[in-house]
Amino acid sequence: MSVKDLFLKYVQIHSVSRMGAESNPSNELEWDIAKVVAEDMRAVGLKNVTLADNCYVYGWLDATPGYEDAPAIGFIAHMDTATDFCGENVKPRVIENYDGSDVELGAGRSLTAKVFPHLPSLAGKTLIVTDGTTLLGADDKAGIAEILTAVSEIIAEGIPHGRLCIGFTPDEEVGLGAAGFDLPLFGAKYAYTVDGGPINSVDYECFNAASASVSFKGFNVHPGSAKNTMINAALLAMEFNAMLPAGSIPAHTEGYQGFFHLLSVEGNTEAARLEYIVRDHDAHLFEARQKQLQHITQLMNDKYGGGTVTLELAQSYRNMAELVAPAFHLVENAKKAIAEAGLEPVSTPIRGGTDGATLSYMGLPCPNLGTGGWAAHGPYEHCTVEDMETMVGIIKGITALYAQHRD
Ligand SMILES: [Zn+2]
Numbered sequence: 001m002s003v004k005d006l007f008l009k010y011v012q013i014h015s016v017s018r019m020g021a022e023s024n025p026s027n028e029l030e031w032d033i034a035k036v037v038a039e040d041m042r043a044v045g046l047k048n049v050t051l052a053d054n055c056y057v058y059g060w061l062d063a064t065p066g067y068e069d070a071p072a073i074g075f076i077a078h079m080d081t082a083t084d085f086c087g088e089n090v091k092p093r094v095i096e097n098y099d100g101s102d103v104e105l106g107a108g109r110s111l112t113a114k115v116f117p118h119l120p121s122l123a124g125k126t127l128i129v130t131d132g133t134t135l136l137g138a139d140d141k142a143g144i145a146e147i148l149t150a151v152s153e154i155i156a157e158g159i160p161h162g163r164l165c166i167g168f169t170p171d172e173e174v175g176l177g178a179a180g181f182d183l184p185l186f187g188a189k190y191a192y193t194v195d196g197g198p199i200n201s202v203d204y205e206c207f208n209a210a211s212a213s214v215s216f217k218g219f220n221v222h223p224g225s226a227k228n229t230m231i232n233a234a235l236l237a238m239e240f241n242a243m244l245p246a247g248s249i250p251a252h253t254e255g256y257q258g259f260f261h262l263l264s265v266e267g268n269t270e271a272a273r274l275e276y277i278v279r280d281h282d283a284h285l286f287e288a289r290q291k292q293l294q295h296i297t298q299l300m301n302d303k304y305g306g307g308t309v310t311l312e313l314a315q316s317y318r319n320m321a322e323l324v325a326p327a328f329h330l331v332e333n334a335k336k337a338i339a340e341a342g343l344e345p346v347s348t349p350i351r352g353g354t355d356g357a358t359l360s361y362m363g364l365p366c367p368n369l370g371t372g373g374w375a376a377h378g379p380y381e382h383c384t385v386e387d388m389e390t391m392v393g394i395i396k397g398i399t400a401l402y403a404q405h406r407d
Pocket of ligand 1 (some may be wrong): 064
């Protein structure tokens with residue numbers, strides 16, 4: 001099967017994950033795609049294909065004789081789709097020889113160059129879009145199709161390789177794709193997630209991330225006789241937020257700029273609570289942001305009495321750059337393979353986290369490669385067959401480079 005055929009098959013299998021579910025996988029229907037993917041892994045020639053009881057799928061290719069000393073390289077993608085938009089009854093539409101103009105999807109929605117300025121650059125390619133009622137699922141089914149096609153071509157063309165480890169996960173979209181990943185079983189020394197956007201990207205920097213929950217305790221008396229007595233918890237919450245830098249919010253930041261993001265406000269005179277997430281690529285600035293929250297908490301407790309404000313900080317994930325740094329050949333080899341495919345490689349700081357970041361912290365350095373998908377998580381999601389084919393070549397190129405690599 002071609003990368004296009006595999007892709008079209010996978011996107012038509014409903015595999016949305018579920019936020020807040022206690023089970024593994026988060027949604028029973030993720031088994032449907034896992035079984036199909038496991039079957040295809042066997043079909044392309046992967047060995048010992050294992051569908052684990054938490055719905056992770058693994059498969060391996062032994063090193064070509066003579067290349068046993070090359071490091072074992074992993075490629076990882078996720079099988080679930082985003083919870084943000086309907087992923088059921090996906091009806092992909094293939095537009096051969098796309099002319100670069102706006103595309104009417106259906107359901108009153110159109111793909112326009114006004115919103116997606118890269119569209120004209122896809123002219124001449126085979127564009128795949130939705131019917132406007134669902135997401136497409138290129139995130140990350142393009143990644144699965146590309147990895148499996150690369151494996152099948154590596155075998156067919158006799159490209160020398162070290163040990164290859166292939167893993168597909170459920171539940172990436174609900175933040176749990178790395179959680180159940182069996183690293184000892186997987187056995188890769190270095191790996192890539194294939195779960196990004198443009199195929200010339202290799203991303204290895206992400207945010208450091210924490211969440212902050214701030215509680216305010218008021219002192220409630222009759223408002224008519226409240227002078228010098230009442231402490232209004234809702235006003236305390238407003239005072240707290242007013243002490244944070246107003247420009248340091250998601251709507252005013254980009255690139256390497258971090259932020260405090262106020263997720264929710266709830267409260268009344270008696271009690272109030274603010275929930276934030278805190279993000280910064282720079283580890284020192286990230287610490288400073290948390291210190292700033294502690295400082296404001298201290299100030300307000302000094303002013304209103306100890307215990308008025310309680311701050312709880314919880315660490316979420318860390319920037320993987322520091323973990324990829326000792327294995328920077330991961331980035332260099334990816335860039336080499338991208339350049340060999342005739343593209344200009346780019347690295348962009350990810351303004352979020354990735355499964356690769358978590359895997360990096362678990363001990364497997366894991367930058368993220370592109371898939372060729374655009375506008376993920378909604379009805380405007382689209383990709384081209386040609387970009388997926390080029391990505392197959394990039395994965396093969398990386399594999400060939402690592403056959404020559406010795407630590
Ligand atoms: Zn993804």
